[in-house]
Amino acid sequence: MGELITEAISIGWPAFAFLTGLLVYCQVRITDPVQRKNALFKTGIGMLCVFLAFIAIANYKNNFYGESRLLPVSLVMITCLTYIMGIYFTNIGALMKIGGAMFFVAAALSGYGNWLPQVEGGFPPPEVKLDFQSMTQQQLADEGEKIIFGGLGQSKVQGAIGKGQCPLCHGFNQGFLSERAPNLWGIPDRSHERLKHELYYMDNPTARPTVQKEAFDGSGTATNGQEYIAESHACPSCFVVPGFGVKGTNDTESPMPRIHKPPISLTLGELAAVDTWLYVRQGMEAPTYDEIEVSYEKFVPEADRPQASEGDDAAAGGVLATGEEPITDLFMKAGCPACHTIPGIEGATGKVGPLLLEGSNAPQRLKDPAYKGHAQSTREYITESILNPSMYVVQDFPDNQMPKDFGQKLSAGAVNKIVDYLSSLKQGQELPALEAFN
Numbered sequence: 001m002g003e004l005i006t007e008a009i010s011i012g013w014p015a016f017a018f019l020t021g022l023l024v025y026c027q028v029r030i031t032d033p034v035q036r037k038n039a040l041f042k043t044g045i046g047m048l049c050v051f052l053a054f055i056a057i058a059n060y061k062n063n064f065y066g067e068s069r070l071l072p073v074s075l076v077m078i079t080c081l082t083y084i085m086g087i088y089f090t091n092i093g094a095l096m097k098i099g100g101a102m103f104f105v106a107a108a109l110s111g112y113g114n115w116l117p118q119v120e121g122g123f124p125p126p127e128v129k130l131d132f133q134s135m136t137q138q139q140l141a142d143e144g145e146k147i148i149f150g151g152l153g154q155s156k157v158q159g160a161i162g163k164g165q166c167p168l169c170h171g172f173n174q175g176f177l178s179e180r181a182p183n184l185w186g187i188p189d190r191s192h193e194r195l196k197h198e199l200y201y202m203d204n205p206t207a208r209p210t211v212q213k214e215a216f217d218g219s220g221t222a223t224n225g226q227e228y229i230a231e232s233h234a235c236p237s238c239f240v241v242p243g244f245g246v247k248g249t250n251d252t253e254s255p256m257p258r259i260h261k262p263p264i265s266l267t268l269g270e271l272a273a274v275d276t277w278l279y280v281r282q283g284m285e286a287p288t289y290d291e292i293e294v295s296y297e298k299f300v301p302e303a304d305r306p307q308a309s310e311g312d313d314a315a316a317g318g319v320l321a322t323g324e325e326p327i328t329d330l331f332m333k334a335g336c337p338a339c340h341t342i343p344g345i346e347g348a349t350g351k352v353g354p355l356l357l358e359g360s361n362a363p364q365r366l367k368d369p370a371y372k373g374h375a376q377s378t379r380e381y382i383t384e385s386i387l388n389p390s391m392y393v394v395q396d397f398p399d400n401q402m403p404k405d406f407g408q409k410l411s412a413g414a415v416n417k418i419v420d421y422l423s424s425l426k427q428g429q430e431l432p433a434l435e436a437f438n
Contacts, residue, residue, distance in 0.1 A: 041088075042088060042089070045084060045085070045088045045089075046085075048081075048084070049081040049084055049085055052078070052080060052081040053077070053078065053081055055077060056073075056074035056075075056077040056078050056081075057074070075103055075106050078103050079100050079103040079104045082096045082097070082099045082100035083096070083097065083100040086100060130143065130269065132269030132270070132272055132273055133289050133290075135273075135289070137280060137285075137286055138280065140272065140273045140276040140277075140286075140289065141273070141276045141277040141279075141280035141281065141286070142277075143273040143277075144273035144274040144276050144277030144278070145277050145281075147162050147163050147164045147266065147270050147273055147274055148162050148164050148166045148167065148172075148274060148277065149161065149162045149167065150162035150163070155172065155281070159400065159403075159404065161403050163264065163266070163270075164259060164264060164266060164270075164274060165264060165335055165338055165339075166184075168180075168338070168339060168352060168401055168402070168403075169181035169255070169256065169352055170182065170183065170184050171183040171184065171185070172184050172185060173185055174186070179398055180244070180352060180398070180401070181244055181255070181256060182241050182244055184278060185282075186282070187229065187278055188225060188229075188278060188279050188282065188284055188286075189225075191225035191228040191229055192224075192225045192228075194228055194239065194241075195222060195223075195224075195225075195228055197239070199239065199242075200221070200239050201221070202221050202222070202223070203221075205220065205221050205238070208238065208239065209252055210237050210238060210239065210240055210251075210252050210253065211237050211249075211252050211253045212235055212237040212238055213238065214235070214238060215231060215234045215235035215238060215298075215299035215300070216299075216301055219235075219298060219299055220298075221238070222295075226275070226287050226291065226292060226295045227298060227299075229275055229278070229295070230271070230292070230295040230296045230299055231298075231299050233259050233271060233296075234258055234260060234296065234299035234300050235258065235299060236254035236256035236257070236258065237252075237253050237254045240252065240253065240254045246351045247351075247396075253351075255350070255351035257337070257338045257350060259271070260300050260304060260305065260306060261304070261347070262332045262337070262347055263331070263332040263333070263335045263336070263337050263338055263347070264335065264338055265306040266306070267305070267306050267307065268293050268297070268300070268305055269293075271292070271296055272292040272293055272296070275287075275292050276289075276292065320333045320334055320335075320409045320410060320414075321333040321334055321409075321410055321411065321414040322411045322413060322414060323410075323411050323412070323414035323415075323416065323417050324413070326434070326437075326438040327345070327421050327434055327437035327438055328345055328346060328434060330414055330417055330418065331345050331348060331418070332347070334409075334410060334414070334418070336348065336350075336356075336418075337350055338350050338352070339351075339352035339353040339401070339402070340352075340353045340354065340355070341355045341356065342356045342422075343355075343356075343357060343425055343431055344421075344425070344431040344432065344434065352401065353397060353401065354394045354397055356422055356425065357425050357427055358381075358382050358422040358423055358425055359378065359422070359423050359424055359425045359426035359427075359429075360426045360427040362375075362378040362382060363378060365381065365392060365394070366378075366381055368392075370392070371392050372391070372392065373388075373391040373392050374391075378423045379419050379423055382418075382419045382423055383415060383419050386407075386410070386415055386418065386419070387406060387407045387415070388404070389402040389403075389404060390404070417437060421437050
C-alpha cells in the first residue's frame, strides 16, 4: 500500500499542489466563516477524490502486466470517488452518479472475470530436444521419473501417471502388492534371477510356452540383467512372470503392451532414462547410457525404433489431444489402446481394461444395481467413465487403474469424438467407417 501511495503522489503532485493552494486561498481570502467552512470542506472532499483517483491509476499501472488480480480495485475506487463527488458537488451530481453506476457495472464484471481461473497467453515455450546421451546418470534418472510418473518428485504421489503409463499396472514401492503386473521394486537385482527361471529358456527360446518366443526372429534372449529389462519392455510376452498373464491364457501372454510401439512409443533415449531411474532410485549404479541403448538395440529392430521429435519433453503435462485428429490417432494419443481392446482401431488390443464395446455395454451397466453414477444415457455413461472412471468399476477390473485427469488432458472436442465412436460399437453389428469420425 505504501508503494501505491508513493506512486500516486509522484503522478499527481501537481493536482495536490493546486488543491493545497486552494486551501490556503480559502483560509486567507474568504472572510465569511460559513463560506470558508463550506469551501474548506469541499476542497478537502476534492483532495480525497483526487487522492483516490491517483491511487487507482497507480494500482492499475503497477498490476497491469503482473499476475495480480487487483485491477478491479481501481474501478472500485473510481466508483467510490464519483459517488462522493455526486453527493457533495450538487451542480454535477447527476453526471457523477451516472458515471458511478457505469464504473460500478464495469468493476463487477472485471472482478468476476478476474475471479475466474486464468489462462496465460503469449508465445509457446521454445522447443527443446532432449539429449539423453549427454546427461549424467542423475539427470537421466530425473527424466525417467518424469516419463513414468509425469513429473519430477511425482513418484511419491499416488495415482501419478506419465507418458510411459507404467503405474497403471506396476507398483514401484517396497512391499507394495501389485495385482496386474509385478512390483518393479528391486528389479535390477531380481532380473538376474529371472534369467534362471525354468520357463525362461535362455539357450532355447523356441521351447518357451509363451505366444511369442523372441522379440523378433533371431533376436535371441537376454544374457544379463539389463538385457532382461530391455527384453521385458520390447517383448512382454517372451517371458511372463507366473501369475501375471492375461486371464485365461495360463501365463502364456502378457497384458503389457510393447512400450516402444504406439500408443506409448518411447524412444531408446526415453527407455534408457526409465531404466536408469529403476537403478538410481535404489542407490545403485546404473549401466551407462550406451550399455542400455545396446541392450534395446538387441530386441528392437531399427525400423521399429520411434524417433524423438522437436519439443518431445517427457515431463509435458499439457493437452494430449485436441479432437482435430483422425479417430485412430486420437485414441493413440490418449493412450487407450495400451489398456483396452477397441474394435475397429488398429493396434488397440490392450488387456488391462475392459473391452470397449460401449454401444452394447453401457445400457447394461446403467441397469446394474451396483451402478451409482449419474448417467442417464449411453453417451453420458461413456463420458462419465472417461472423466470419472471410479464412478463405476467394471467387475473383475480393479479401481484406480485408469488415469483420472483426462478432463484436463483431452479437449471437449476430443472427448466428444471418443464418445461418438465408442457409442457406435455394438455387439454383432458391423463396425462403423472410421472416415465418419475423422
